[in-house]
Amino acid sequence: MSSTYLEVRGLKAAYGDIQVLHGIDFSVDEGQIAVILGANGAGKTTTLRALCAMVSTEGSVRLGGEELAGQSTADIVRRGVAHVPQGRGTFPDLSVEENLMAGAFVRTDADVRADIEQWYETFPVLGERRTQTAGSLSGGEQQMLAIARALMLRPSLLLLDEPSLGLAPMITRALFEQLTAINEEAGTTMLVVEQNAALALRVANQAYVLEAGEMALSGPADELAADDNVRRAYLGY
Amino acid sequence: MRGLGVVPAGSRQHRRRQIIGWALFALVVVLIPFLIADTYSPTIFGNRYTVGLGNLSQAIGMMVAILGLNIATGYSGQLSLGHSFFVGSGAYLTAVLVNEFHWSYLSTLGVVVPGLFLFGVLFGLPALRIQGLYLGLLTFAVAAVFPSIIRLDEVKDRTGGSNGLQIESDLVAPSWAPLNTVTEWLHAIPGVGSRVPDGLTSRQEEAVYKYFLLVIVALVCFWLVRNILAGRVGRALVAIRDNPLGAAANGVNLAAYKTLSFGISAAVGGVAGTMLAMHSGFVGPDEFGFAMAILLIVGLIVGGAGTLHGAVVGGLAIRFVPEWSSQTQTLPGTDTALEGPYGTAILGALLIIIIFVLPGGAAQGFRRIKARLMPVAPQPPRG
Amino acid sequence: MVVLASVLGVFDISLDKLSNGELWLAQFFRGLSDGATYASVALALVMIYKSTGFINFAQGSLALLGVYLAYIFSVEQGLPVALAVVCAMVASAVVAAFIERVFIRPFPPDHVLPLVIVTLGLLLIIDSAVGIVWGFRTRSLPSMFPSGAPIEWGIAQLTWRTIGNLGTVFTVVGLLYLLLSRTKVGLAFRAVSSNLESARLVGIRVGPTLGFGWALAAAIGTLGGALVVPDLLLEPSIMLRVLIFSLAAAALGGLDSMVGAVIGGLVVGLARNLLVTFLDLSELALATAVAVILVVLLVRPTGLFGSTRVERV
Ligand SMILES: Nc1ncnc2c1ncn2[C@@H]1O[C@H](COP(=O)(O)OP(=O)(O)OP(=O)(O)O)[C@@H](O)[C@H]1O
Ligand SMILES: [Mg+2]
Numbered sequence: 001m002s003s004t005y006l007e008v009r010g011l012k013a014a015y016g017d018i019q020v021l022h023g024i025d026f027s028v029d030e031g032q033i034a035v036i037l038g039a040n041g042a043g044k045t046t047t048l049r050a051l052c053a054m055v056s057t058e059g060s061v062r063l064g065g066e067e068l069a070g071q072s073t074a075d076i077v078r079r080g081v082a083h084v085p086q087g088r089g090t091f092p093d094l095s096v097e098e099n100l101m102a103g104a105f106v107r108t109d110a111d112v113r114a115d116i117e118q119w120y121e122t123f124p125v126l127g128e129r130r131t132q133t134a135g136s137l138s139g140g141e142q143q144m145l146a147i148a149r150a151l152m153l154r155p156s157l158l159l160l161d162e163p164s165l166g167l168a169p170m171i172t173r174a175l176f177e178q179l180t181a182i183n184e185e186a187g188t189t190m191l192v193v194e195q196n197a198a199l200a201l202r203v204a205n206q207a208y209v210l211e212a213g214e215m216a217l218s219g220p221a222d223e224l225a226a227d228d229n230v231r232r233a234y235l236g237y
Numbered sequence: 238m239r240g241l242g243v244v245p246a247g248s249r250q251h252r253r254r255q256i257i258g259w260a261l262f263a264l265v266v267v268l269i270p271f272l273i274a275d276t277y278s279p280t281i282f283g284n285r286y287t288v289g290l291g292n293l294s295q296a297i298g299m300m301v302a303i304l305g306l307n308i309a310t311g312y313s314g315q316l317s318l319g320h321s322f323f324v325g326s327g328a329y330l331t332a333v334l335v336n337e338f339h340w341s342y343l344s345t346l347g348v349v350v351p352g353l354f355l356f357g358v359l360f361g362l363p364a365l366r367i368q369g370l371y372l373g374l375l376t377f378a379v380a381a382v383f384p385s386i387i388r389l390d391e392v393k394d395r396t397g398g399s400n401g402l403q404i405e406s407d408l409v410a411p412s413w414a415p416l417n418t419v420t421e422w423l424h425a426i427p428g429v430g431s432r433v434p435d436g437l438t439s440r441q442e443e444a445v446y447k448y449f450l451l452v453i454v455a456l457v458c459f460w461l462v463r464n465i466l467a468g469r470v471g472r473a474l475v476a477i478r479d480n481p482l483g484a485a486a487n488g489v490n491l492a493a494y495k496t497l498s499f500g501i502s503a504a505v506g507g508v509a510g511t512m513l514a515m516h517s518g519f520v521g522p523d524e525f526g527f528a529m530a531i532l533l534i535v536g537l538i539v540g541g542a543g544t545l546h547g548a549v550v551g552g553l554a555i556r557f558v559p560e561w562s563s564q565t566q567t568l569p570g571t572d573t574a575l576e577g578p579y580g581t582a583i584l585g586a587l588l589i590i591i592i593f594v595l596p597g598g599a600a601q602g603f604r605r606i607k608a609r610l611m612p613v614a615p616q617p618p619r620g
Numbered sequence: 621m622v623v624l625a626s627v628l629g630v631f632d633i634s635l636d637k638l639s640n641g642e643l644w645l646a647q648f649f650r651g652l653s654d655g656a657t658y659a660s661v662a663l664a665l666v667m668i669y670k671s672t673g674f675i676n677f678a679q680g681s682l683a684l685l686g687v688y689l690a691y692i693f694s695v696e697q698g699l700p701v702a703l704a705v706v707c708a709m710v711a712s713a714v715v716a717a718f719i720e721r722v723f724i725r726p727f728p729p730d731h732v733l734p735l736v737i738v739t740l741g742l743l744l745i746i747d748s749a750v751g752i753v754w755g756f757r758t759r760s761l762p763s764m765f766p767s768g769a770p771i772e773w774g775i776a777q778l779t780w781r782t783i784g785n786l787g788t789v790f791t792v793v794g795l796l797y798l799l800l801s802r803t804k805v806g807l808a809f810r811a812v813s814s815n816l817e818s819a820r821l822v823g824i825r826v827g828p829t830l831g832f833g834w835a836l837a838a839a840i841g842t843l844g845g846a847l848v849v850p851d852l853l854l855e856p857s858i859m860l861r862v863l864i865f866s867l868a869a870a871a872l873g874g875l876d877s878m879v880g881a882v883i884g885g886l887v888v889g890l891a892r893n894l895l896v897t898f899l900d901l902s903e904l905a906l907a908t909a910v911a912v913i914l915v916v917l918l919v920r921p922t923g924l925f926g927s928t929r930v931e932r933v
Contacts (some may be wrong), residue, residue, distance in 0.1 A: 046719030052821065085821060091814040094807075102811045105804070106823035149822070316733065318740075367917045370675055373736060374867055375917060377677065378910040386907050527860065531740055538737055578748035578856075585744030589723060591735050592741070619679050 005030035005189045006157060009173075013043070013050040020046045021153065023059065024215045026208050030156075033183055033190045035221065037202040038210035044193040045086050047210065048159045051191075052076050052083050055093035058096035064230065078106050084194075088160050089146030092135030093202060096126050097235050099134050099145055103152030112152070121147040125159075139166040148174070160192045164199075172196060176203050197234035201225040209234075252612065264450060269293070270445045271423050271433050284565050290444045291516070291609035292556055297451045298391040298512035300552030301458050304537040304545070305505030310534075311542035312466060314478030315364060322535050323503040324465050324523025327510025332520045333395055333404045341408065342515045343450070349507040357503025361422030361496035370542065380530035391426055402516060405560050410446035417442070454609055463545055465501065470490075474498050510564030528581075535588045541598025550599040558584055638898060645776035647893045654851075654865075655889020656785035660792065660844025661859075661866035661882035662873065664837035668858030670876045671813040671833045674732045677739045677859055678719075678864030679841050681746035684856065686712035686842025687849050688754055691761045694704075702764045705846040709839040720831045729816060751856040763850035764788075785847045792840060799836075809833055861906060867890065868909035871916050874926020883924065888912060 011196045013021040021044045028034040036092040049066040050057040053073045068076055082103075091099050100119060104112045120127030123144045129137060132146055143166055150158060162173040163179075181202050182188055194200035201207055207224040209217040217224060224230050245251065275289050281287070301562060306320040307411050317604045329353060332343040340393055387396045396402060410416055424434040437445065445548055463494070465471060476484035485491050532555045540551030558579025621860060648775045668676040672804035686708045693704035766783030800806035808829045811819040820826055829835050848862055873880020888909060896905050916923055 017881060055727070056819065067744065070826075073820045074823050077821065083821045088820055089821075091811050091818060093814040094810060098807060098810075102807055102819075102824075104824050105808065105811075146818075149818075153822070236921045316736070363914065363918055367921070368735065370732065371871075371917050372920065373872060373912050375674060375910070378867060378906075378913050381860065382907045382910050385904065388898050389904065530746060534737065534740060535744075578751035580748075582745050582748035582752065585741040585748070588741035588744070589738055592737055593726070596734065 003030050004063055005032075006026070006191065007008040007062040009060040009062075011050055011055060011057060011061065013046050013055050013057045015046075015055065020213050021050060021057075022213045024076070024210070024213070026188055026215060028191055028206060031183070031187045032205040033180070033192060033203055034206040034208065035197075035204040036191065036193045036210055037197050037200070037230070038193075038207065038234075042210045043213045044210055047159055048085075048161050048191070048193060051159060052081060074106075077153065078155065080156035082141075082150035082157070082161065084146050084150045084163060085158040086165065088142070088148065089143050090137075091136040093133060095131050095133055096145060097130045098130075098136070100126075100152050101150050103149035106153065113153070115152055118131045118214070119151065123148055130183060140168065140171060143167055144175070154186075155188060158188050158190045160194075162193055162195060164194060164196050172199065176200075177232060179203065197230075198225075199203055239480045243322045245344055245490035247394045261309055261345050263512030268423070270448045271420055286561050286564050288557075290441075290448055290473075293559060294444070294448045294451050294516045295513065295550045296556035297448075298509050298516055298552075299556055300548050301455050301512055302506055302509035302533055303548040303551045303555075304458060304462055304538065305502045305509060305550055306533050306537050307502075307509075307542065307545075308462065308466075308474075308498055308505065311395075311479065311537060311544070311547075312471065313474040313495060313522075314475040315495065315499070316369060316373035317376045317502070318373050318534060319380035319527075319530050320502070320506050321380050321525045321527070321529035322376075322441065323357065323506030324510040324529065325383050325387075325501075325520075325522075326356065327507030328509070328514040328520045328525065329396060329510070332404050335404050335406050335514075336402065337395075339406075341452075342408065342511065346454075346508060346511055349511050354504040357506075358496050358500040358504065361499025362501060365492050377527070377530070381527040384526045387522035387525075396522070397520075399522060399523075401519055404518045404520070408443060408447050408450065408515065410442050416498075417443050426510075447516065451516065454508065454512055458505055459545060459548075462501075462505065466545075470494065470497065532584070535584050537593050539587055541580060541597055541600025544598070544600035546603070547598050547600040554587070554599075555584065558587065627897055637798035642774040642776045644894075645773060647897045648890065649776065649778055649782050651890035652886060653779075653782040653785045653846070653889070654893060655869075655886035656789040657844050657848035657862065657885075658865045658888050659842050659882040659885025660847060661862055661883045662869035663792070663796070663878060664841035664844070665839040665870045666876060666881040667833055667840070669870070670878075670917070671809060671830055672729060672735070674735045674739070675867070675875075676834075676837070677745060677863075678742035679734065679741045679837065680859035680866070682712055682752075682838040683717075683841035683845035684750055684859040685715065685861070686838065687761065687845040687848050687854060687859075688750055690846050691759055691854060692761065695759070699887065701762050704785055704914075705764060705843065708745060708846065709842045712842040713835035713839040717831045717835040719825075724834070725827050725830070729830075731908055747860075751819060754856070756855060758853040760844070761849045761854050762844065773830035781850070788843065788847060789882060789885075792843065793878065796836075796840075796878065803933070805829070830918045864906055865889075865909045868912040871913045872923055874923025877923065877925035880923055880925030916932045922929055 001233060004027045004236045008024065008026050008041060010025065011021055012019065012023050024047065024143040026034075026036075035046060036044050046055060049055045051061055051068070053068075053076055057069070059069065063079055063081065066079070068079065068081075071079075089100060094102065097116065100116045104115065120130065125141055127201065129141070134142060137145060143163065147160070147163060150160075160179075164176060167175060176199055179190065179192075183190055189210055192200055192204065201224060207217075207219060207221040208215060209224070209230065210234045217227070217230065219227075256272055270290055270293075273293070279288075302324045305323065306317060309315050309320070326350045330349050331342060334340045334348060336346040337340060344409070364376075367375055378565045386392075388398050389438030392507040414563065420433060420437050425435075434441070466474070473484065473489045476487070476489055477494055479489055482493060510525075513524075536551030536555040538551075539554050540549065562575045562580035562583050565575065565579075591598055597604075629895060648845050661679060664679050664683070665675060668674070668679070674753045690701075690708035690718055692706050693850030694697045697704070699707065708806065708871045713797060723742065724735060726734055729736070763781050763784070765780045767780065769779040770783075771778040806822045809832065810821070811824055812829050812833075816826065819829075845859060845862070846868075849858065852858055865888055866885065867883035870881050872882070873882070878902055891912065892905055895908050902920055
């Protein structure tokens with residue numbers, strides 16, 4: 001049995017006076033994929049942002065036993081947390097290659113170049129467009145670039161906010177296969193927010209359902225997939 | 238400190254407080270010129286500061302200038318860094334009309350107001366396409382250019398070029414104005430009376446008369462602007478500032494209102510120019526340059542953008558802060574004199590401090606103090 | 621023909637002047653030389669605008685401070701002028717980094733209006749501080765370049781100073797390009813300019829990166845000031861005019877394009893000198909800058925090279 005890698009206790013988050021997360025608890029085991037489901041506005045994006053200190057938060061976030069609360073985003077990234085934000089996750093004025101280099105900004109090792117080439121192999125479109133600015137890519141291509149950019153960190157924890165946004169169904173499936181492969185090969189722990197609940201529940205080990213800033217349900221992904229309420233609300237059958 | 242106790246909005250007590258407030262304000266406005274006709278000059282920490290009536294009159298002109306800027310920038314959110322241009326145009330228009338056509342000061346308003354309104358509208362048209370910072374950039378440059386336009390060879394004969402224009406008209410109190418009688422009455426009051434001279438010299442009489450003229454013009458401006466802003470136009474402008482897309486979706490004609498706001502704003506600025514010309518009897522090109530444009534912004538922010546009484550505080554601040562700074566011959570504890578550029582530096586510092594600690598300006602500060610001392614409960618909605 | 625004559629009449633244009641090729645050439649060189657200085661300050665403005673989305677109205681004041689320091693280092697301390705200018709660049713960079721840290725960073729980066737107003741406050745403070753410390757006496761700062769002209773055609777001289785100004789600006793642009801495209805800090809700076817949120821998410825420390833931008837901009841602005849001041853006299857209001865021309869240059873170039881700033885600067889410098897000479901508009905020199913800004917903003921708000929990103933205000 002694997003150990004808990006990310007452990008969140010009593011996480012609250014607010015935008016100014018508007019409290020969005022009201023103290024949620026959840027955890028992700030090392031090397032596993034967890035998915036967060038929830039209606040629009042439930043606070044999924046806010047949860048991921050809270051983990052990276054991109055919004056004012058309270059509560060405890062432990063990563064591999066180390067407390068992240070109170071650390072700056074830059075320091076959290078240096079602990080190996082990569083984040084693909086919802087929507088525009090690229091640098092539109094930078095070339096594709098520079099985007100990937102920016103993704104490895106905190107790395108000091110010599111393998112950056114090799115990693116870039118590796119992602120060009122995984123996502124051949126990016127290789128073809130390496131000198132083009134990211135802003136000139138299509139929405140789906142930009143999404144791939146955003147993910148590749150995040151993986152350039154060689155993260156120990158990857159946060160993905162609706163990675164399938166704007167991708168064609170076939171590409172989405174291929175993308176999730178990629179993610180599973182990366183998860184298996186590199187052992188990267190992943191926390192995914194996804195609207196395509198069926199697909200997400202299939203690849204995930206653990207699942208959480210967020211409702212209006214509270215954790216409503218949690219459990220192994222296959223159990224939740226079988227739960228009547230979840231099926232009705234998120235799977236549509 | 239304990240407050241006065243909560244009163245419900247719109248109640249008799251609340252109304253009474255408001256009336257008392259206004260009466261006190263009126264009393265101060267009427268009494269001040271007599272009290273400081275012989276320049277009031279307190280000594281603080283060994284420095285002699287003056288509150289001259291002339292400076293106060295000039296501050297009133299500045300208040301109206303800030304009021305004008307407030308319409309374009311405070312209420313409709315169009316960053317104008319060049320309002321001195323309108324103020325200067327109004328001042329020069331008045332000077333030329335008085336000198337060449339022998340109009341009286343106040344009658345020049347008949348040309349200044351519509352003229353500057355039109356000018357403002359013309360200016361507002363390009364401003365429709367130019368937004369935010371770009372507008373700030375353009376108006377900033379325009380402000381810097383005003384003095385060189387006045388100095389142009391083509392208009393030098395009219396405007397006096399670099400030397401400026403002495404305005405050939407005196408403001409003499411009409412014989413029916415009971416200024417001297419009032420002075421004598423006040424002088425007779427025990428206690429306060431000792432501060433009031435027992436009669437006005439003709440120079441003092443002129444200063445007091447000018448003060449009252451300027452106060453009346455200013456009150457009319459504030460009253461008109463208040464009414465305009467309280468109505469449809471004001472609501473539309475604020476809607477445009479806070480949420481342009483929403484306002485457009487609700488059928489507010491953005492272009493028309495923005496242009497209108499520039500027109501009104503310029504017209505009020507022009508009136509301020511007339512007032513400043515009245516005050517000093519002289520107009521010079523550099524008075525209305527870029528330095529004034531920034532001063533007006535300082536006044537707007539320090540007083541409180543988007544509020545009317547902010548303009549009053551702002552006008553006083555930009556007139557008196559530099560004045561008092563230059564009168565500080567020895568800063569307590571040191572022997573530094575805060576002459577010359579110190580005044581501007583202090584204004585700059587004030588601007589930054591206000592933005593940091595009180596982004597709503599002095600008006601916000603007053604509201605907070607008032608809410609503490611004289612709380613008013615909002616009226617419950619009637620069912 | 622009649623029309624032409626009357627147009628010429630209105631503007632006081634003399635055909636003698638117009639057909640004087642040497643005069644054209646002379647003004648062309650002068651225009652390039654002035655343009656190079658506007659280009660430097662415009663570059664500084666663009667660096668701040670690109671990374672933060674607002675115009676630093678105190679840019680001219682920072683340059684003013686730098687030029688006074690260069691004066692102190694060279695004339696009073698006896699350093700060679702070029703070395704004094706480099707020291708002044710470093711000093712103004714330090715001041716700018718400090719200002720950014722204390723006055724700018726506390727605001728959320730997308731609150732553009734308060735930030736612009738803070739820069740106006742800084743303008744007032746720095747300009748008057750220079751007046752307080754150094755007084756209003758005019759001084760003259762020697763040029764970094766030798767006097768004289770290696771190439772002459774009658775009155776048209778290609779002076780060392782013109783060559784030096786142009787050379788300096790192109791060198792600066794070249795170095796800036798290398799810095800931004802080849803170094804890690806350059807990558808960070810461009811990433812922050814492009815997408816603030818993602819920049820934070822890849823671990824870039826945004827505050828220090830923007831502080832670096834301010835420092836670099838101030839150094840470049842100071843260099844621009846040191847190029848322009850030898851042609852004029854040094855006094856506390858000198859950089860205001862330069863700032864206006866540089867704003868025009870930056871607007872013409874598109875506000876967020878560095879290449880645009882340089883070309884804009886050269887065009888504004890040329891336009892100014894040619895108009896002033898041939899139309900006798902010396903009082904309107906500043907107005908030509910305003911006209912440039914107005915026309916650019918109306919006809920092509922993104923300038924010649926600007927990107928069409930949505931205005932953030
Ligand atoms: N910057 C912000 N300022 C104020 N409120 C915000 C901000 N961002 C999000 N919110 C509010 O927080 C709540 C949660 O938003 P969040 O983006 O986390 O939802 P979500 O679950 O990711 O929704 P979606 O599925 O639509 O992406 C919403 O009610 C939203 O209005
Ligand atoms: Mg979301």
